[in-house]
Amino acid sequence: MFHGAITSGRPYPLGATWDGEGVNFAVFSQHATRMTLCLFSADGRWEAEWIDLPDREGHVWHGYVPGLRPGQAYGFRAHGPYRPDEGHRFNPHKLLLDPYAKRIAGRLEWDPALFGYDVASKHGDLTFDTRDSSNFVPRAVVTDPRLDARGERRPDRPLTETVIYEAHVRGLTMGRSDVPLRGTFAGLASDPVLEHLTGLGVTAIELLPVHAFLDDKFLLDKGLRNYWGYMTLGFFAPEPRYLSNGDPEEFRAMVRRFHSAGIEVILDVVYNHTAEGNQMGPTLSFRGLDNASYYRLAESPRYYLNDTGTGNVLNLDHPFVMRMVMDSLRHWAEAMGVDGFRFDLATTLGRTARGFDRNHPFLQAVRQDPVLGRLKLIAEPWDVGPGGYQLGAFPPPFLEWNDKFRDQVRRFWRGDRDMTRKLAMRLSGSALKFDHDGRPATSSVNFVTAHDGFTLMDLVSYRTKHNEANGEDNRDGHSENHSDNLGHEGPTDDPAIRAQRARRRRNLMATLLLAQGTPMILSGDEIGNGQGGNNNAYAQDNPVGWVDWDHADTEFLAFCRRMIDLRKRHPILRQKRFLHSRSRSIDGQVDLFWRRADGMPMTEVDWNDQDQRLIAVEMRVASETPDHIVRACREDAVFAVFNAGEESLVFLPEPPLDRAWVLHMDTADPEAEPVRIHRALKVAAESVAVLALEPKPLSRP
Known part of the structure; x- marks a missing residue:
């Protein structure tokens, strides 16, 4: 040396x-x-x-x-x-x-x-x-510090165009034989993956943790390993198992490839705790360098606060610990080129000794930072600590995972009673939670499935979780999933059940993509991927946790592409302003109508009817141009019917003389071509129908 x-x-x-x-x-x-x-x-x-x-x-x-x-x-x-x-x-x-x-x-x-x-x-x-x-x-x-993404061109997608695709580096690629260097950042950025994502129409990929993490001993003892990666050991280094040659430049090259395809990269980051666990854990870094500074300790400082359920909590009240987290975020944003962050258990990051504070110094520091404040910032608004559920409480520009959307959309399509009013709230952006402090309608990250829980296929195939492979006697994972097996637990060859499951998946995906907010799709859902009923695959770095490409449901993939394209073509489905069923300032017209099947407005009696299974919504938005005539022609209007009940004849709003309602999607007949509908539409049982107001063809002289 x-x-x-x-x-x-x-x-x-x-x-x-x-x-x-x-x-x-x-x-x-x-x-x-x-x-x-x-x-x-x-x-x-x-x-x-x-x-x-x-x-x-x-x-x-x-x-x-x-x-x-x-x-x-x-x-x-x-x-x-x-x-x-x-x-x-x-x-x-x-x-x-x-x-x-x-x-x-x-x-x-x-x-x-x-x-x-x-x-x-x-x-x-x-x-x-x-x-x-x-x-x-x-x-x-020691690395070469010249690694720097500043000055490189990014997609910089507005939230009104954003469709997030949550994925795992290994999980997305290990099951594809046509992907080189499977399980690595290089494999993730390969042509087959990029072609799939661009063809699907998503605009951002949100990666489960890529910071260096460790495999828990209790998992290794059972022949398992830490698959999801929520046990961070190093906040600045990419996880070595995802590097094909050990060089962090591979991560940068991946980001550049995604950017060239118009796709942003968002990282799921875990700054609430570390891999060292509680007082009985190993001494690997932070504990040995300065335990009393890095961690929030209990009243008896031998022990740790455990608001995360993982054994410890990082002490963001200490200036050098906050500095480390801020430096880490800037490193990934500037040197590595990422476009945003999803903060795991974000309530922990905003908690003081007095409880959660939306003006916590860390949240304020991120908001005011000239580098970070312009990125896509997403909070998981809960943890297991006191006052841990904080949906809607984070300040702008934070977006938030909306679990109420997940649960109530699932329950509506399962046929639960008294869900129509709740579905309407979710379709309109959960305004009661998010329409404050100048927050836009995109603040709600809507999802039906995520890595933590059932996949979309499992959601319609299992009534209960099946986590035996995790080695915890099926005690782990959520027990209440609002799922339904539609007559048989697990896979079946029964054509009627398979058809019903396929329609249920289409209904759930359509609802997600028709709702106000920022939609997030779980990787593999678009091709019918399942996990055998395992709703907590955190330790399944094997075919259980990997996306199954060999049995891809190409029909459902085509449906997802059409739904994403429909969302892109109609700004009313993805705008910033909340729709509140009141007159617009631009032209005095009402922007949102809730209707019954007979075409009449929903009344308070209808809203309180616990057996109501159908709701129709008419959404309108006008272009902000001073030319009234042009504005009227450019008005975007969508009429959508969500029917969890029996077949019903639904009467449409009367269109202007020069326009007509065109049916663009019917989940009961997903391959049908667009067709003009006149006065009423027969909506099949348990289906979604989507119509758009379009100009009539000019008549020939």
């Missing part, structure tokens, strides 16, 4: 920074008494040198090592008090991963040496373990 003597260096930027001549190391620890840099041999297998960082400014330890280059593997050992009852868990026998590592090499191997205490002692975490952990933990690797 050829380098000169270490010098003071600088306290910024945090992490390892190569300047062309050497590497500056800077790491935060408020309570450490000494910080040792560990440099590894060229093959990364053994520690070649220990060097104490020579300087400290505030709470940042730093030093500069001339001669080091990108590719150098390293770690830290932090010295300080080991007093768990006071919240301190320093143990220099444990090699620690740099929280700012942008590349991670090697896999974690579970061994008793990973723990700061003697796992065999009856005194548990109050003991002190002297075994060295360096042979069992990943190493940070």
Whole structure:
């Protein structure tokens, strides 16, 4: 190893920074008494040198090592008090991963040496373990800082055009034999995947966690692994298993490929907790560097707050912890080129000691940030902590996952009573939740299915969950899924049941794409993918959790394409303003009408009828042009019928003399060509019909 003597260096930027001549190391620890840099041999297998960082400014330890280059593997050992009852868990026998590592090499191997205490002692975490952990933990690797996406052209899609596709890097690609380098970022950006997504019509792909994470020991002991990735170990580094050659540039190349196809990339990020767990967890990075600063501790600081249900909570009240999260977000936005973030358990990120605060410093910091504030920001508005359910409470520009949409749309099509009023609320953008503080109608991220729960096919094929493969005696996962097997549990050859399931899926997908808000589709739903009734496939990195391309339902795929195209062609289905059944300021016309089958407006009696199974909605929006004549011709109007009951004759609103209603989609006959409808439409049982107001052809002289 050829380098000169270490010098003071600088306290910024945090992490390892190569300047062309050497590497500056800077790491935060408020309570450490000494910080040792560990440099590894060229093959990364053994520690070649220990060097104490020579300087400290505030709470940042730093030093500069001339001669080091990108590719150098390293770690830290932090010295300080080991007093768990006071919240301190320093143990220099444990090699620690740099929280700012942008590349991670090697896999974690579970061994008793990973723990700061003697796992065999009856005194548990109050003991002190002297075994060295360096042979069992990943190493940070110095990278070239010239990786930068600033200045590159992005799709920059407005939310009114956005259709999100939630996917898993491995899950989407492992089942396709025509994809090279399956299971990697390179495979995800391959031609077959891009052709599928562009053909489908989605505009953004939302990836389950791609930050470096670990496999939980209890899963490995059962022959499983952490598939979803919600156990982050490094907030700056791509997960090594998704890199075909170990180089983070592969992620950047993937983003560029998606951008060239007009598709944005959104990351599901987990800043609410880390992979180190509770007081009985391993010492891998944050705990060993400064436990009392990185984590929110209980009144007795030996223990951790657990609002996430995973054992710990990151302490965003500490300025350096918030700085780490903000730096991580900017790194992925600027250096890696991503277009947005979905914040897992976002309520945790806005919680103070007094409870959730929509003006929490972290939420304010993201909102005002000139880089982050312009991206697509999506909150999962709940956690398991006190006051954890906060749907509708996040400030703009945050969007929010809307679980009420998921549950109530499912229940309407299952035939539950008293669901018509609730469906109307969801179709109109859940305005009672989101129409405040200047938030647009796109604030609600509408979904029927997501990674956490049944797939769309399983939703209509199983009455109960079947999670036995997870090894938890089917106790895990949600028990109330508002699902229906339509007469048989699981797959069947019965043509009547199969046809009914296919129509139910079309109804659910149509409802999603006709509702005000930002729609999100779960990957594989468009081709009929199932998981055998497993509604919690977090540990199923195998065909259970992967999308099944070999048995793709091409008819349903064609239907999804048509529905997405219909949404794109009619701005009324994807506009920013909430529709409130009141006069528009532009022309005095009412923008939203709720109707019964006889064409008359819904009354309070109708809304309160618990057995009401049909509702029709007429939506209108006018172009904002000063020319009244042009505006009238360009008015966009859609009439949609949602019928969860028996066949019904539905009377249409009277169109202007020069226009007519055209039926564009009938989920009971999805391949039918558009047809002009005059006074009334026979709507089949359990179906959706969509009509648009269009100009009549000019008559011949």
